[in-house]
Amino acid sequence: MRLSAVSTILLASLTISGCAARGEREAAQTSAPSKEMTSSIAKSQTPTPSVEIGETVSRVERQQALVTSLPADPRPEAFLPSNQGGDEVPLPLQRPLAMLSPANPMPRAMRQQPMQIYSHQFRDAKPINFGTTSPRKLAVHGVDVSRWQGDIDWETLRTQGANFVYIKATDGGDHLDPMFKKNWRAAQQAGLKHGAYHFFYWCRTAGEQADWFIRNVPREAGALPPVIDVEWNGESSCKRRPSREQVLAKMQVFMDKLEKHYGQRPIVYTAPDFYRDNLRGELLNYPFWLRSVAAHPSKVYPGRNWLFWQYSGSGVSHGVDGRIDLNAFHGSAEEWHNWVASSVR
Known part of the structure; x- marks a missing residue:
């Protein structure tokens, strides 16, 4: 009699557990993805290749050659959302860059060694006279790039x-x-200190955006801290302008998730009008990267400490066709080396 009761209890427990697990899977499969899109990408009419997490081997036998060519990765974020096209949808052909480790990771001691500082040789198609506060007086200059710079000669x-x-x-x-993937790898190979930035979209939740950034940007040893780019974009399909309180709350969610994942405090990039509306006197414990192409940051952002200054959007340089954004670090060469040593992982 005692043995029968125990068996009955075990059978009931297994049945309840199975139902709960099946319910969770079904709930995940029926939750529709957000239909919000940024203004910079057209929505594809073809279904996104995807695969259900935990599917049986029999379902993927048709893709066996592809599966065996991919490194094993137990993390669920290695796959795209739930299947939208039935059993005939192929597996993803490429894993996100964030899951790929550098081929030759640099030892931490070498990452923190001072690197050669190359002097400023950029030109400006629309030069500004900054007077005694010229960015040319700053020791360490750099750039920011995107798809619009095309193929870059990184060594030059x-x-x-x-x-x-x-x-x-x-x-x-x-x-x-x-x-991004090409630029990230090429900058690393050229020995540049490099980091990634995210353009924040006000019609999407902060959590979704943080997850998307984390999925695509490697947690790479030696990388610079991530950047959140917050500004008003009149050309965006999103016309929403949240209140100051909402802006700060969304930013905090995004930055907290990135700081937890990368172990580095994010940098805030912004422009004068957005700063005036939302950030004046706020986020004093975060480093700032300020756009100020007509005057020194001290005049445009009075009282704000800053780490980087974007002083031109019309830079000209060998190695890049067309214009490029020019930036400077707020400090000496020694201060740059100290900041890098304390900021890279």
């Missing part, structure tokens, strides 16, 4: 004075800059 760009580069990675919760 570095010797022209690009001692660091920030690379456009993502915006919103669905767009990856098509040149």
Whole structure:
């Protein structure tokens, strides 16, 4: 009699557990993805290749050659959302860059060694006279790039004075800059200090955007801290302008998730009008990267401490066709080396 009761209890427990697990899977499969899109990407009419997590081997036998060619990755974020096209949808052909480790990771001791500082040799198609506060007096200059710079000669760009580069990675919760992967690897190979930035989209939740950035940007040893780019964009399909309180709350969610994942405090990039509306006197414990192309940051952002100054959007340099954004670090060469040593992982 006692043995029968125990068996009955075990059978009931297994049945309840199975139902609960099946219910969770079904709930995940029926939750519709957000239909919000950034202005920089057209919505595809074809279904996104996807695969259900935990599917049986029999379902993927048709893709066996592809499956065996991919490294094993137990993390659920290695796959795209639930299947939208039935059993005949192929598996993803490429894993996100964030899951790929550098081929030759640099030892931490070498990452923190001072690197050669190349002097500023950029030109400006629309030069501004900053007077005694000229950015030319700052020791360490760099650039930020995106798809619009096309193919870049990174070795030449570095010797022209690009001692660091920030690379456009993502915006919103669905767009990856098509040149990000190539630029990230090439900058690393050229020995540039490099980091990634995300253009924040006000019609998407902060959590979705943080997850999208994390999915696509490697947690790479030696990388510079991530950047959140917050500004008003009149050309965006999103016309929403949240209140100051809402802006700060959304930013905090995004930055907290990135800081937890990368172990680095994010940098805030912004422009004068957005700063005036939302950030004056706020986020005093965060480093700032300020756009100020007509005057020194002290005049445009009075009282604000800053780390980087974007002083031109019309830079000209060998190694890049067309214009490029020019930036400077707020400090001496020694202060730059100290900041890098304390900021890279």
